[in-house]
Amino acid sequence: MSKQITLNIDEQTVTVPEGTTILEAAGMAEIEIPRLCYFEGLPPSGTCRLCLVEIEGQERLAVSCTQRVKEGMVVHTRTERVSEARRFVLELIWSTHPGDCTTCEKSGACDLQRYTYEYDVDKARYPMYVPEGSPGTHDDPLIERNLSLCILCGRCIRVCREQGQGILDFMQRGMATVVTTSLDKPLLESGCDFCGSCIAVCPVGCLVERNRKLRGREWELEPKETRCGLCSLGCDLVIDVAHGRIVRTRPGKDGYLCVRGKFGWDFLVSEDRLSQPLVRDGDAFRECSWDEALNTVAQHLAKIREARGPDTVGGVIGGHVSNEAIYLFGKLFRAGVGTNNVDSAAGLAGANVAAQVLDAFGNLRPLSSAADLERAKTILSVGPELGESYPRARLAIKRAVGKGAKLIVVDPSESELARLATIHLKPKAGTEVVVLEGVIRTLIDEGLHDTEFLSSCEGSSEGTMSVGSYDASLTGIADAEVQEAAKLFAKGRAVIALSDLREETVARALALLMLTGRSKHGLLALFPMANPWGAAMLIRGDAIPETAGLSAQQMLDKDSPIAALYVVTADPVGSFGGKDGVKEKLSSLEFLVVQDLFLTKTAQLADVVLPLNGFLEEEGTVFGAGGKLLTMTAAAPARHPPLWQVFSKLSERLDHAMGYRSIREIRTKVKELISEGKEGPTYRFPSLTDKGDTRAKGLPPFSRFSLPETSWSARSQISTLTPAQEATLDSNPANTEEVAK
């Protein structure tokens, strides 16, 4: 424990660790010292001078956000002299500040407004000074910069360095000083990745979300804590709602949201969302009541089951929904319809990671969270531009590297992570698998593998786990480099971050974990959905019918026996269009029900379309990236009946009452199921024989994942994107929220 220091602040005795600043020490004693440039968690800069305090025996006022405590110090934070000094600071700032508080979005939550009120600052004392050529509003998408409101506190500069792209700084000097990008270029041309961290720290109205404008005043906002559901990391998120509408999101405890969490939920407030159930009426749809829609669905499913048997009915559900919904969906088919034809849609995109992990390790313990990644000593990142697609993972890796972690990047491109890497293995596109095999080969050849752990794995005899010798001509990476990477990987607490989710790649990643005896928190698989693990864990739970069910892929095969299909939050047509006759199969079905946020391409083929609540609108649990059960609260008002009720009602109409009265009851059942699967670990070494033709096969569509198109209510705003930016922001085929044109 570090040395403790005792001092006196405003007649209170305070004991704090050595190295604490006066401002922080005061905070611990619940004495708030006014501050503008200081922001908790960022390095202090001591530039605004609002935090001045008086220290006995020291003539000059002290800058409390940078000055550290000393034994026996006597500090006064509220003397007349201090107030006078603060008032002076505020008057100077106020004399260059437009002060249009009536229309400023920040009004009510603005620190300058608060302090000028508290210190009774007189606007007229200094004449308003607006320097010539004052910077105005910048024309950036998503983030509005009203530079005339900037008070030069520099918080945004520091936060952008810490967790953004480090693109801001003070430019020019004197009265002309502005906080902006290099050469004052637009954000889009400066490498900004629109995390919005700068907005979160700006004390005034200079930096605000464009999409929050006119949606509600600060004092009308009702904050609710939940989690982001736009990728499998599930970051903490606070949403502010006013007048029943989402105004904006903010980072939660973690202090960071990526562009998706910060802006990507915008599709939820899109005008194009389905508002009513639709039933087919010839070539068109007609709106109908929920009752009518559910009756129609139940009648058709029952009829087809009657005529052709239960195994001609099937269901596919995406990874965007809660465990409770997934479980009930499974149950609707197994118990309600009487078939095992029910599967998660993740496999459709070529990713079966969850099933592979369960098969190899028997549980979800090998999964790592972003926090585990931050603590790792060795990181192996596999996937093209993983950092660009998953900025939260990139931040974790940056932080780990900052703390001395070694980073091995397998990426054909010169991505951001590649630049941070200790070793960047740059294979020819598609040959990542060969590189990983090279690493496996080295581990075995050099005796770096954990024979003890391996002996507890099925199928780990030398014969089955060995891979051929490494062929540098395939990948373009020299043996020596691969060997060096392998030696690095063998050491320390390691996490493999994966966005390349091809079955072959995952198998090799799992093999690497097993070879080095890492059975816990070693795999961070990144998906563009909230709950990929839930789908795999629960969809096949407590199977009742005897015959094994078809996988999503098999159901969509043009020769499959399926005649009626219920697809929830997945868009196979939009995602895989003409491929493998998916569209033909779906068009030729006798009956198709699609439940989604939008009228997707798949929904357009449906006989009944049911609307859906979005990820912020429905409560439930999901499996977080680290395999833990996380709770999502319904933060925004629901628009439709929750999924569990829809599935229950359908099941009832199919003469199987599920008997759940609340989502809580389902949660209890889900927890039971999960703990059942938790008996002693059984390890099975993944098969490395199937390589597929990796070069021809390509990556699953969400290896490089981007935002759904509809999240940009103001699409025109970003029509000036560079191609690279387009690639990140553009519609993601694997995301189901895509609106059909």
Place this chain on the structure above:
Amino acid sequence: MADENQGELTARLTPILDRYEGRRGVLVSLLQDVQAEFGFLEEKVMSTVAEALKLPLSHLYGVTSFYSQFYFKPRGKHIVRVCTGTACHIRGAPAIQARLEDELGICAGETTEDLVFTLETVNCVGCCALAPVVTVNDRVLNRREQRKLSGWIREQRAP
């Protein structure tokens, strides 16, 4: 310059970067040397330096834009400055500035397209007795030279 490929650029930067290798608090001197080598701080040069020093590009611009001695656009062969300090202002600097802007076809702070002239204003050169002061390439022009300035400008421009 614009066509200069990354390889050549790196080759020209390397000796400068090597000179300062491992030293701290030398950013301004280093950038002065870079400017001396390239004439001005082109974006490509700046980003290469930023990458080499592992500093955010914005930081380099933050530092350099603080000082008026750094230039981000190409500069002319001859730098003509009009003093606009108080003494010179009173003694007719605005008219001189207007005349030069006219003759050169550029505004103060700009460079002619043929890269022969850059016109700038300064705040007091420190020889107010000679007001109004004009300097060419840091040399204060005397009265006679000032009268001949227009002719000299035309001469420099003739091919």
